[in-house]
Amino acid sequence: MSLSHDYKMDKPVGETRLDRNGQNVIGRALTRFEGPLKVSGTAKYAYEQLIGKMVAYGYLVTAPIGAGRIKRIDPLPALSLKGVLHVVTDERAARGAADPSDSKPAAIKGEVSYHGQPVCMVVAESFEVARDAARLVEVEYEVEAGRYDLATVADEAYDPGEQQMPSTVEKGDFDKAFAAAEVQLDATYTTPSQNSSAMEPHASIADWNGDELTVYGSYQLVSTNVGQLAAALGISKSKVRIVSPYVGGGFGSKLGIAPEAVFAALAAREVGRPVKAVLTRQQVYQTTVRRADTIQRLRIGATRDGRITAIAHETVSGNLPEQNVFEPAGISTVFLYAGDNRRVTHRKADVNILLAASMRAPGEAVGMLALENAIDEMAEKLGLDPIEFRKRNEPAEDPQDGLPFSSRRLVECMDKGAELFGWADRPKAPMSRREGEWHIGIGMSAASRKNMLQPSSARVTLAPDGTALVETDMTDIGTGTYTILQQIAAEMLGLPRESVVVKLGDSALPQGAGSGGSWGANSAGSSVFAACEGIVAEIARRLDLAPDDVTLKDGTVIAGNRQRPVSEIVGKAPIAVIGNFKPGKMAKETHQASYGAHFCEVAVNAVTGETRVRRLLTVAAAGRILNEKTARSQCYGGQIFGIGGALTEELIVDTRTGLLVNHDLAEYHVPVNADIGRLEVVFVDERDPAASPLAAKGIGELAISGVGAAVTNAIYNATGVRVRDYPMTLDKVL
Ligand code: MOS
Numbered sequence: 001m002s003l004s005h006d007y008k009m010d011k012p013v014g015e016t017r018l019d020r021n022g023q024n025v026i027g028r029a030l031t032r033f034e035g036p037l038k039v040s041g042t043a044k045y046a047y048e049q050l051i052g053k054m055v056a057y058g059y060l061v062t063a064p065i066g067a068g069r070i071k072r073i074d075p076l077p078a079l080s081l082k083g084v085l086h087v088v089t090d091e092r093a094a095r096g097a098a099d100p101s102d103s104k105p106a107a108i109k110g111e112v113s114y115h116g117q118p119v120c121m122v123v124a125e126s127f128e129v130a131r132d133a134a135r136l137v138e139v140e141y142e143v144e145a146g147r148y149d150l151a152t153v154a155d156e157a158y159d160p161g162e163q164q165m166p167s168t169v170e171k172g173d174f175d176k177a178f179a180a181a182e183v184q185l186d187a188t189y190t191t192p193s194q195n196s197s198a199m200e201p202h203a204s205i206a207d208w209n210g211d212e213l214t215v216y217g218s219y220q221l222v223s224t225n226v227g228q229l230a231a232a233l234g235i236s237k238s239k240v241r242i243v244s245p246y247v248g249g250g251f252g253s254k255l256g257i258a259p260e261a262v263f264a265a266l267a268a269r270e271v272g273r274p275v276k277a278v279l280t281r282q283q284v285y286q287t288t289v290r291r292a293d294t295i296q297r298l299r300i301g302a303t304r305d306g307r308i309t310a311i312a313h314e315t316v317s318g319n320l321p322e323q324n325v326f327e328p329a330g331i332s333t334v335f336l337y338a339g340d341n342r343r344v345t346h347r348k349a350d351v352n353i354l355l356a357a358s359m360r361a362p363g364e365a366v367g368m369l370a371l372e373n374a375i376d377e378m379a380e381k382l383g384l385d386p387i388e389f390r391k392r393n394e395p396a397e398d399p400q401d402g403l404p405f406s407s408r409r410l411v412e413c414m415d416k417g418a419e420l421f422g423w424a425d426r427p428k429a430p431m432s433r434r435e436g437e438w439h440i441g442i443g444m445s446a447a448s449r450k451n452m453l454q455p456s457s458a459r460v461t462l463a464p465d466g467t468a469l470v471e472t473d474m475t476d477i478g479t480g481t482y483t484i485l486q487q488i489a490a491e492m493l494g495l496p497r498e499s500v501v502v503k504l505g506d507s508a509l510p511q512g513a514g515s516g517g518s519w520g521a522n523s524a525g526s527s528v529f530a531a532c533e534g535i536v537a538e539i540a541r542r543l544d545l546a547p548d549d550v551t552l553k554d555g556t557v558i559a560g561n562r563q564r565p566v567s568e569i570v571g572k573a574p575i576a577v578i579g580n581f582k583p584g585k586m587a588k589e590t591h592q593a594s595y596g597a598h599f600c601e602v603a604v605n606a607v608t609g610e611t612r613v614r615r616l617l618t619v620a621a622a623g624r625i626l627n628e629k630t631a632r633s634q635c636y637g638g639q640i641f642g643i644g645g646a647l648t649e650e651l652i653v654d655t656r657t658g659l660l661v662n663h664d665l666a667e668y669h670v671p672v673n674a675d676i677g678r679l680e681v682v683f684v685d686e687r688d689p690a691a692s693p694l695a696a697k698g699i700g701e702l703a704i705s706g707v708g709a710a711v712t713n714a715i716y717n718a719t720g721v722r723v724r725d726y727p728m729t730l731d732k733v734l
Contacts, residue, residue, distance in 0.1 A: 001576060007328055009586045009692060011585070011586065020551075021311075021492065025487045026490075028625055028628060029627065029629035030628065030629060036364065043246045045203075046203040046218040047203065047276060049205050054273050055205070055274040056276070057123065057127040058263055059122050059127065061121065062283060063118075063141070065115060065658070066112075066658020067112060067113060068142050068144040068354075071110075072140040073089050077614045078122055080134045082129075083125040084123070085123045085124055086267060088121040090266050110604070114658060115352075115660065116660065118263070119139055128523050148352060149653070151190075153351060157349040158348060159348075164363075166359075167344045169330070169607050170342065173341055176341070178299055178341070182301075183303070183304060184302075185299065185378045187373070188724065188727065189295075189298065189370035189725070191370075192649075192650040193293045193318075193653070194291040194649050195288075196253035198250055200251030201278055202288055203277065203278040204218075204261040205276045206261070206274060212239050214568035216243045219247065219257065219475065220247065220252075221513070222474075222505060222507045222512075222514060227243055232257070233313040240507070241506070241507050242506075247475055247478065250515065252359040253284075253357075259544075263448075277377040282663045282664055285663035285700055290357035290359075292319060293318050294316065296313065297313075299314075306384050307392060307393065308393045311341070311343075312344070313329070315347065318349045320356075321350040321352075326346045327362065331363035332364050335398050342399065355577065361518075361702075361704045361705050364704075366645070369646075369706075370704050372710070376443070377411040385504055387415075390446055394410065406691055407687075409595055409620075410597070412732060413447075414444070414446065416597075416682065416684065417617055417682070420682065427442065431718065435462070438603040441714045441719065442602070443709075443714030443716065444712040444713065448593045452518065453522065454523040456511075456526060458478045458524065458528045458579050459472070459511040459576060459579075460528060462575045462576075464570050464571065464572055466566050467500070468489050468495060468499060468501070471502075473504070473514075474504050474514060475514060479634060480521075481502075482502045482503075487526050487626065488529055488694070489531075492532030492535075493535060494552030494566070509525075518698025522626075523581060525696070526694055529693045533547070543569065592697065593697075594621065594699060595620075598642070598710035599704075600617075600707075601677075602614060603718070609734035612675075613647075614678065615680070617682065618639055618679075618707070619683075619684060620703065622686070623687060625699070626694065638702070639704075640676055642703075642708045644671045647710055648669035648670070649670060712726075
């Protein structure tokens, strides 16, 4: 029988066992224990499950038109090919839920609203036969005119209402204050659609046992995904199990189930054996989700001495006609800088382009490009150092709603970065440093990322042999969850890390936070913390002591001057406790965000316009760092992602047909090693007592937020060219 221990974040956390147990595991730069499993091919990713079992293979057929109707589907020519077992033409599957906010599949009635929309799935004895047969399915379409260019439909954008955040956030009288401002900036920035480009493509294997379905898949939010799958299939959640122990990256694209999951489930029921379905790279680009393209107008009014009096960030993003989700590009502008008169708006325009949903730091990743470029442009108008201008507008509390910041070390990050990077020696005027044919420039940006928390449960079992087992359906999408949860349990229970086993990614386990929004380690870790507190309480109870009188260290229990092996107190039956973490009042009564600063040096070729990022430094303050190595790796990923967003990443739509033209990694340019110069990451030591019992905040997405603006501010410093249309490809710099 399991005990349970609840932890609700209703008051600030003080010193905890993580601070005083002294096991010296938490925070350390420990290498992931599952790393060798991954690089040796031993870790099983979704598509590698059920190897050697009698399975069938599914291949998705997608619409080759951008808008219109399906008039007729004839699967017979495909079915006549040897080895073809079935063609799933069920409309429920054709739409499937792809976004967590949208758990009910829409009835499609044969409409096509984007190029790449799933139409049917061919099921065959092998992947190759299924793929071949997919060409033989005859689908007759009626093509209609589509809306493929955000710029041409932006003036029809409308208020989609509150989604991830309110669509409009206002205070004071922006128009009046802006008109009266001594110095004004009015600039419009555009950012393109992007794809998460996770290394592992979306894949699902559906396996029925009677009316019970097990899906091995590549997902970020297992318990949410169970609900989506059950809703799409019209069955009870209790009949669906998702197994997802290793995930090869998600970056938002696996927050929801992808189209192959529902198809695979329907197909497996039909053919009476498991069905494996994987999307091709092209289908990942055309059929899963994208980051929305945006048009962002920034207006800032300030006094001549650099106090912001008015700030407005008005944004438009595109999405499918039936979807209201917008890119929350103004999210940081709501609270990052002072100013009494403020307006942040999000409007959505209907386009016939793949579903737009969350991608790495939704909001900040592209919104801070505009904001942090505009802040630099304004600093220049004022004749102020960009850091000095930011400091003059550092708010004492949330400038929108007056809430206290739970912790905010933005100024410290900027100062530390400036010192480490040599900011004082930067070229002060644009185009004033040259090395041969290279213009050299230095730029910076602030970073912020809203801190999010999710309810999470985890079971921790302390065995009679003094080892512990951590179990939750939380995922590890390459972030290091396995190791971080191991570290938390080891520190809390006073065990060496090797004595803690972690099991993740199975919906049969207690419902964890899932991976998304940089809440994973903090939320899931807090539930492990709670479970361990419960175990300590049980040990203390057995010793007739208060929990605070008990210290666990090196596999022993220390109480007063007595020290005994923990196994002696556990006795014969394991102690199992389910820890339930819930965000509480603190999340409402404080404003929580992680902060940082990026510093970048670029070289821009005077002849070709090519930009090389020579150095990039990120200083980050995100509460307690749970594992210095995995946190650093997350930051490297964010930095590289940010460089990609600044210089190369862009989904290009053929505005005649709606086709996403560059739908693979050969044509969609993510940075490769040769594109990346020296990366440095420095953490500012911090505890956030309001954020969680771990005193940690999210870090993964902080590191991408603002990076691109540091790069383009550096390009401006190098060349005097201020391009406001991302990405900054060489044609725009020349
Ligand atoms: Mo997050 S949008 O799941 O990278």
